[in-house]
Amino acid sequence: MDDERTVRFETVYRETYSRITAYAVRRCGSPQDAADVVAETFTVAWRRIEEVPPGHEALLWLYGVARRVLANHRRGEERRQTRNAELDAELADLYGTSPDSGVELTAIAQVFRTLSGDDRELLSLVAWEGLDREEIATTLSLSRNAVRIRLHRARRRFARALAEADVRFTAESRLVPVERSL
Amino acid sequence: MGSTRDTDEISMVLGRLARVAPGASAGDPSGAGARALLASITTEPRVPVVTRRYGPRRLVPGLAVAALLAVGIVVGPGLLGGGHGVALSYASSEIDVRREGDAYVARVKDPFADRAAYRRAFQAVGLDVDLRVVPVSPSQVGALIESGSKGGGPGTALSAGIEGPQGCTVPQRGCYLLVRLPAKARGRAWFTVGRPARPGEDYAGHNSATLPGEALAGVRVSGRTVGQVMAEVRERGLGAEFTLVVPAPDGGHSERPLKAGQAGDDWTVWEAEGVRAGTVRLLVTRERLGHNPLQ
Structure with a gap:
């Protein structure tokens, strides 16, 4: 049984590691914090491997765990489970370039930070993780309708905050970024 | 604002803020760090090794060794x-x-x-x-x-x-x-x-800026006001960044970066760390606490 458990966990780990790491790196200020979130998320998955749904839903389940881990982390409640210099260093490589450089992007980033955590997470799941409404509903344990309404409101609040801050997009901001080499 | 912004446009703009580009993944599950983490999770299922996330000094040389050995990472x-x-x-x-x-x-x-x-x-x-x-x-x-x-x-x-x-x-x-x-x-x-460090290069890790050889060598910062410490900072021609220290009920704490101007002159400084050559980071609280929350 233990072997089965391990095999199952390793499969989930292999299939979701990169996505969960990307999720953590996009939201954490430092590679050490991101490494903490990744480590804690998978530790939870290991303890609760029986509850992890099959297929693509495993990723959505893990996003949900990572979100809670991150929230605890921000409240300072998490303690480092492990100190993994290798992992810290690998994630540190991803912090080489600051994403929100440039006056305009800095302004947009500042406005984004003024939104509530819930609004930011909804908008990020769409813009960064590329989830659709149904996937977000699964991740956040909400109905699809609730997601639709909340997303609509979050977008409106963000647009309004941008307008109030007099932030305008130039053509360049509309460009989809090329994938960075990792 | 004129018309409502196109929703795709919002996603695209937000996408540019992402440290890892949208849709891209980060980290290789077969990399050394990822394998070490996998091994440490699956080999020690019920006895998590708890080490303090934020100790008084995170990068005391050599201190991390004990923690690592305790975890028993298996790599290759x-x-x-x-x-x-x-x-x-x-x-x-x-x-x-x-x-x-x-x-x-x-x-x-x-x-x-x-x-x-x-x-x-x-x-x-x-x-x-x-x-x-x-x-x-x-x-x-x-x-x-x-x-x-x-x-x-x-x-x-x-x-x-x-x-x-x-x-x-x-x-x-x-x-x-x-x-x-x-x-x-x-x-x-x-x-x-x-x-x-090269000019302008950020230091890896956090080290007190008041130690001998550092930017604020010999300056007492703990328990003084932002105004007092900033006078010392300016006197030495340094720049400063600020981090808010939020004490946790269990004795730990978390840290949040502050924007320039957010910390008042009457706030309390508990530590100064080197960020890069010419810049220090002051770890502050709004209230004057009875003890140093970093210790």
């Missing part, structure tokens, strides 16, 4: 020292490694080299050692910042320092970062050693 096959066809010394423009008595001594000649170059040197003498050289504040140059090992590796027997004329500066000629590890070590080891 161990290589053996003293096996067949193993050299006793290795020299390149980046690093020299040679046997001296019962130890291997590595002299880093180019602290800015790719770490693969260091790795090759250790491999040549039969050691599976991953050396990382990271930018640090002046007093930490040559310090062993972090290390770990697996399978009877050198562990706590590692030492690091600077070799050269008294007061020499790495990487001047004849002034090396030096690492010493026992020759009979087996298994795998990795460690991080401090090198001088």
Whole structure:
């Protein structure tokens, strides 16, 4: 049984590691914090491997765990489970370039930070993780309708905050970024 | 604002803020760090090793060793020292490694080299050692910042320092970062050693700026107001960043960056850390607490 458990966990780990790491790196200020979130998320998955749904839903389940881990982390409640210099260093490589450089992007980033955590997470799941409404509903344990309404409101609040801050997009901001080499 | 913004447009703009581009993944599950994490999770299922996330000093040299050994990270096959066809010394423009008595001594000649170059040197003498050289504040140059090992590796027997004329500066000629590890070590080891930062380069890790040799050497900061400490900062021609310290009920704390101007002159400073040459970070609380929340 233990072997089965391990095999199952390793499969989930292999299939979701990169996505969960990307999720953590996009939201954490430092590679050490991101490494903490990744480590804690998978530790939870290991303890609760029986509850992890099959297929693509495993990723959505893990996003949900990572979100809670991150929230605890921000409240300072998490303690480092492990100190993994290798992992810290690998994630540190991803912090080489600051994403929100440039006056305009800095302004947009500042406005984004003024939104509530819930609004930011909804908008990020769409813009960064590329989830659709149904996937977000699964991740956040909400109905699809609730997601639709909340997303609509979050977008409106963000647009309004941008307008109030007099932030305008130039053509360049509309460009989809090329994938960075990792 | 005119018309409602197109929803795709919002996603695109937000996408540019992402540290890892939208849709892209980050990190390789077959990388060393990911495998180490996997091993540490599945081999120690019910007994999590709890170490403090934020201790009084996160990067006390050598301190991390104990934590790493306790976790017991399993990475790759161990290589053996003293096996067949193993050299006793290795020299390149980046690093020299040679046997001296019962130890291997590595002299880093180019602290800015790719770490693969260091790795090759250790491999040549039969050691599976991953050396990382990271930018640090002046007093930490040559310090062993972090290390770990697996399978009877050198562990706590590692030492690091600077070799050269008294007061020499790495990487001047004849002034090396030096690492010493026992020759009979087996298994795998990795460690991080401090090198001088390039102009404008952020220091890896957080080190008090009030230590000898640092930007605010000898200045007392803990418990003083932001206004008082900023006077010292300006007097030395330094810049400052601010981090809010939020004490947790269990004695730990978390930290949040503050924007310029957010910290009032009457807030309390508890520590100053070097960020990069010419810039310090003040760790502050809004209220004046009865004790230092960082300790």
